[in-house]
Amino acid sequence: MGKPTGFLEHGRETPARRPVPVRLRDWREVYEPSEDAMTRHQASRCMDCGIAFCHEGCPLGNLIPEWNDLVYKDDWSAAGERLHATNNFPEFTGRLCPAPCEGSCVLGINQDPVAIERIELEIAERAFAEGWVTPIHATPSGKSVAVVGSGPAGLAAAQQLARAGHRVVVFERAELPGGLLRYGIPEFKMEKAIIDRRLEQLEAEGVEFRCSTVIEDGNPAASPAGVTSVAAEELLEEFDAVVLATGSTTGRDLPIEGRDLPGIYLAMEYLRPSNLVREGRLEKSPIDAAGKNVVIIGGGDTGADCLGTALRQGAASVVQLEIMPQPPMSRGQQNPWPQYPNVYRVASAHEEGGSRRYSLQTQRFVGTEAVTGLELASVDEQMQSVAGTTEVLPADLVFLAMGFTGPEVSILDALGVERSEKSTAKVNEQWATSNPKVFACGDVQRGQSLIVWAIAEGRSCAAAVDAALMGESSLPAPISPSQVALR
Numbered sequence: 001m002g003k004p005t006g007f008l009e010h011g012r013e014t015p016a017r018r019p020v021p022v023r024l025r026d027w028r029e030v031y032e033p034s035e036d037a038m039t040r041h042q043a044s045r046c047m048d049c050g051i052a053f054c055h056e057g058c059p060l061g062n063l064i065p066e067w068n069d070l071v072y073k074d075d076w077s078a079a080g081e082r083l084h085a086t087n088n089f090p091e092f093t094g095r096l097c098p099a100p101c102e103g104s105c106v107l108g109i110n111q112d113p114v115a116i117e118r119i120e121l122e123i124a125e126r127a128f129a130e131g132w133v134t135p136i137h138a139t140p141s142g143k144s145v146a147v148v149g150s151g152p153a154g155l156a157a158a159q160q161l162a163r164a165g166h167r168v169v170v171f172e173r174a175e176l177p178g179g180l181l182r183y184g185i186p187e188f189k190m191e192k193a194i195i196d197r198r199l200e201q202l203e204a205e206g207v208e209f210r211c212s213t214v215i216e217d218g219n220p221a222a223s224p225a226g227v228t229s230v231a232a233e234e235l236l237e238e239f240d241a242v243v244l245a246t247g248s249t250t251g252r253d254l255p256i257e258g259r260d261l262p263g264i265y266l267a268m269e270y271l272r273p274s275n276l277v278r279e280g281r282l283e284k285s286p287i288d289a290a291g292k293n294v295v296i297i298g299g300g301d302t303g304a305d306c307l308g309t310a311l312r313q314g315a316a317s318v319v320q321l322e323i324m325p326q327p328p329m330s331r332g333q334q335n336p337w338p339q340y341p342n343v344y345r346v347a348s349a350h351e352e353g354g355s356r357r358y359s360l361q362t363q364r365f366v367g368t369e370a371v372t373g374l375e376l377a378s379v380d381e382q383m384q385s386v387a388g389t390t391e392v393l394p395a396d397l398v399f400l401a402m403g404f405t406g407p408e409v410s411i412l413d414a415l416g417v418e419r420s421e422k423s424t425a426k427v428n429e430q431w432a433t434s435n436p437k438v439f440a441c442g443d444v445q446r447g448q449s450l451i452v453w454a455i456a457e458g459r460s461c462a463a464a465v466d467a468a469l470m471g472e473s474s475l476p477a478p479i480s481p482s483q484v485a486l487r
Helices: 036-044 064-072 076-086 090-096 116-129 152-163 192-204 232-238 267-278 301-313 348-352 410-414 451-470 481-486
Strands: 144-148 167-171 208-210 213-216 228-231 241-244 264-266 293-297 317-321 355-357 360-367 371-378 391-394 397-400 404-406 438-440
Touching (some): 036 116, 064 076, 076 116, 090 192, 090 451, 144 152, 144 232, 152 241, 152 451, 192 208, 213 232, 213 410, 228 232, 241 451, 264 267, 267 397, 293 301
Parallel strands (some): 144 167, 144 241, 213 228, 264 397, 293 317, 293 397, 317 355
Antiparallel strands (some): 360 371
C-alpha cells in the first residue's frame, strides 16, 4: 500500500491559510484551496503500519490507511466510498475534529504525523464536487423513530436509521437543524452551506425535520412564541422508539462576585446570535465587540471561536485566559505516544490577534453599572492562588468559555430517563435508557466530548435501535457504551 518511501520524501504540509488582514474582513473559511498533488504527497506518507495505531485514536474505526493508499493512487472515488463506509459526515470532522488519529499516527513517533484530517476533508470535498454523494434508499420497515436533537450524534443516528428503512423524524428546538454545528461553530471554521448540502441528502433519504419544536412534560404554555411544544407522552405514543441526542448544552458558569454585572456572557450567548446574523435571520447581534476590550475565560476551542468572532467584529483588544499552565511545545515524558498530545496549539483565530495568558484565576468581576475589569491572581501547580500576584485586567465584555456541565435535564425527566451521577442519560450496553423505548447517544449520555465521538455513538445507537425494533441489525456499530467509558 502507498509509496514505501513517501514519508522519507515528503514532509507534512497542509494548505496555507488566507492572509490575516484579508480573512478578518469576511467570515469565509480560512484555508486556501488545496492542490491534488499536495494531498497525494501527504497520503503517500502513510507507512502501511503492521498495526495502524491511527485506529486507536479514532472511535469511528475509519479505514485510514486504505483511503490514504487510494488517494495516493489517484482513485478518489474508491477513497470516498471507504471514507463514507465509517463516517457519515467526513466534511464535518475534516474541519472540526482535533484529529486524535494524528496523535496516534506511528509516523508521529519521530516525525510530524500524516495529515490525516486534511486528506479526509479533501476526499469528502472531492466526493461532493464529483456528484458521488447521493441518497441511499432502503425498503420501508414499517417502524418509526423520533430523534431529539440534530447535532452530529442525532444526524448520524437519523441517517443510519433511515438507511435501515425506518421512518425517521428529527425534532430540533432551534430554527434550523445542526445543533452546535450551526449555532456554535463560526462561519470561518465551517460555512453553514456545508451543513445544508448534507441535510439535503438526509431529506432525500426520507429523514423529516421538525424545527422550532421542543419536547416537554405536557405544559405547552411554557413554550416561547413561535416554538411548537410536543408532550413527551405524545412522542412515545407516535413512535416505536425515541433517540435522545440533545447534547451537553449547559454552559459552565463562574459564580463569583460581580457575575451579575452587565457585559458578562456565556460563550454560546455570544456565538449563537453572531451565527444568526451570518444566516440573515438576525439584522445585528445584541452583543457586539466593536471597539471594546474583550476578555475570554477559557483556553479551548470555544474560547478561540469567541476570539475569532470578536476580532471580526472589530474588538479593540482580546485576551484569552486559562487557569492551566501553558502546554509544552512538544510531548512530555508523562504524555507518550500514542496518547493524544497535550502540546501548545495555534488555532487560526490565534494567528489573527489577541493574546493568551496562562495560570490565572479570576477572583472577582470589577464594575458598578457594568463590568469594567477582572481581578486576577496567578495560581500554582495545585491551582491555588499565589499571594501578591493580584492584578486587575480591564474589560468591557467578558465571555465564559469554560466548557459545558451536562445536558438540560428537563427532557430526561419528561421521558422518564434515569440520570447518571453526572446528570447525563444513563444507558446500558444497548444504548437503552431506563425507559425501554428511549435510547440516548452523544454528549447527552457521555458529557461534553468531540464531534467524532458523537458521530460514532450516533451510528452505534442506531444499530442498537434497529436491532431492538427488528430483532437484528446489519448496521455497523463502531463502539459500545463500555468502550466509551474506557476511553
